Each structure stands twice: as structure tokens, then as C-alpha cells.
Amino acid sequence: MEKERRIRKGRGRIAGMVFLLLLLLLAVGALVVIKLFTVDKVIVSGNTYYSQEAVEEWLLDDEYSWNSLYVFFKYKFQAPRELAFVDSVDVSLDPPHTLKITVHEKELMGRIYIDSLGQNAYFDKGGTVVEMSSEEVEGVPKVTGIDVDKIELYEKLPIKGNSVLKNLLSLTQILKKYELTPKNIKYGTEGSYTLKFGKISVMLGQAKDFNEKISRLSRILPKLEGQKGTLHLESWSENTTDITFEKGK
Numbered sequence: 001m002e003k004e005r006r007i008r009k010g011r012g013r014i015a016g017m018v019f020l021l022l023l024l025l026l027a028v029g030a031l032v033v034i035k036l037f038t039v040d041k042v043i044v045s046g047n048t049y050y051s052q053e054a055v056e057e058w059l060l061d062d063e064y065s066w067n068s069l070y071v072f073f074k075y076k077f078q079a080p081r082e083l084a085f086v087d088s089v090d091v092s093l094d095p096p097h098t099l100k101i102t103v104h105e106k107e108l109m110g111r112i113y114i115d116s117l118g119q120n121a122y123f124d125k126g127g128t129v130v131e132m133s134s135e136e137v138e139g140v141p142k143v144t145g146i147d148v149d150k151i152e153l154y155e156k157l158p159i160k161g162n163s164v165l166k167n168l169l170s171l172t173q174i175l176k177k178y179e180l181t182p183k184n185i186k187y188g189t190e191g192s193y194t195l196k197f198g199k200i201s202v203m204l205g206q207a208k209d210f211n212e213k214i215s216r217l218s219r220i221l222p223k224l225e226g227q228k229g230t231l232h233l234e235s236w237s238e239n240t241t242d243i244t245f246e247k248g249k
Helices: 004-036 052-059 068-078 164-177 210-224
Strands: 041-045 086-094 099-107 110-114 117-125 129-133 143-144 186-187 192-196 200-205 228-231 243-248
Touching: 041 243, 052 099, 068 086, 068 099, 164 186, 164 192, 164 210, 200 210, 210 228
Parallel strands: 041 099, 110 143, 143 186, 200 228
Antiparallel strands: 086 099, 110 117, 117 129, 186 192, 192 200, 228 243
């Protein structure tokens, strides 16, 4: 019996030592995580609608966000708070101090202001409303002159006229192709389109030869920097290639 007690006592000491050793290892591990994995640098990419500071404020939003490992695992298992114009976000860790944040923004081709709602309906290249917001996002053209019925989020723009939406989407995509961002796209009488770049108005005319007209516009517009007036492209065609600039006062 005495021998068995000594064996049990010895086993108890070993178990206690193992337990203390595990506690020590956990304490050391916790200390390493606390002291080593601090957020010293944040690299943000893919953001055009929001500044780096705004993205950091959005994601590093609680009392533990000073710890890079915590932030990394947090967004591995939890989606961030919803943010207008952002589709998704990826957070990676360049241990131990650098967080890399890749923002995947919603594709915005234009916006239509809805007076009755006091909000802008932002649409993508398919004409689907992807966001409703009172914010005016820089670099997204405002579309005016379009007759719109009731707008629903994640539904296509209910624009009257079979070809109006198709032509509008074609124009916005061609503008993006040539990296041109007008402040305003106006749909006028007889299906004509007018673009506004600062103090320059560009008369495109009806939905014809958009690609060729915008191609020429991309080369002409830089030469008009600082000027005021109207650029006439509405009469341009393969057979009539006259382009005139009417200076404003």
C-alpha cells in the first residue's frame, strides 16, 4: 500500500509539473502575441472611393485592433461591418507587424439622383442598382434627363424606352475604357447626350459612333485644359469628320 501511495504521489507531482509547464508556455505564448504582434504598418490596396484612413477606421474598429494577429483571425471568421460601395475585403498578415488589406469595391458606372428619396441610385455596367446612398462619390458621373420609375436596390434601372438604358450603359463603359470621367452625363431631346468636364461641355449627339467619338475626345480634351466652352462632336461621322470648339465667355 505504501508503495502504491508513493507511486500515486510521484504521478501527482509529475502531473502538477506538466500543468505548471503548460501554464508557463501559455503565458509565454500570450506574452509573445501581445508584445510581438502589434500593428505598426497597414497597407491598403484596391481603394478608390475611400481613403486609407477611412478603410483603417472601418476595419480596426475595436479595443483589440492594435494586435495584428487578432485582426487577421477576426476577419478570417467574421465579415466586417457593411460599408457602402465595398463588395468584400481580404485581410492578410505579413508577420509580425504589417497588415495587408485588399478592398474589392462595387463597380459603379454612374448615379441617378432620386429627388423623392433624397438619395443617389448607383448602378453597375449591367444597369443594376448596387447601392443607394445620399453620398456623392467622386469619380462617378451623375446622369440627368433620364425618366426613372420606382427604383429597387439590386434591380435593373427601370428606365423608360427600350434602347435608352442600353445606350447609356454603352456610353459609360466606353468612357471608362478611355479613362474619362465626366462630372455629368445629360440625356437630352431626341436621344442626344452631353458630357460635362469642368467648364467644358461635350455635345455627343445621338447614340451613334460612341466609341470613335470618345476615342477622339480622349485626345482632344487634354488640349482644352483650362478653357471654357462647348466641343461639338454631334455631327461627327466616318464621312463628316468636322469637330469644332465654341469658346465660352
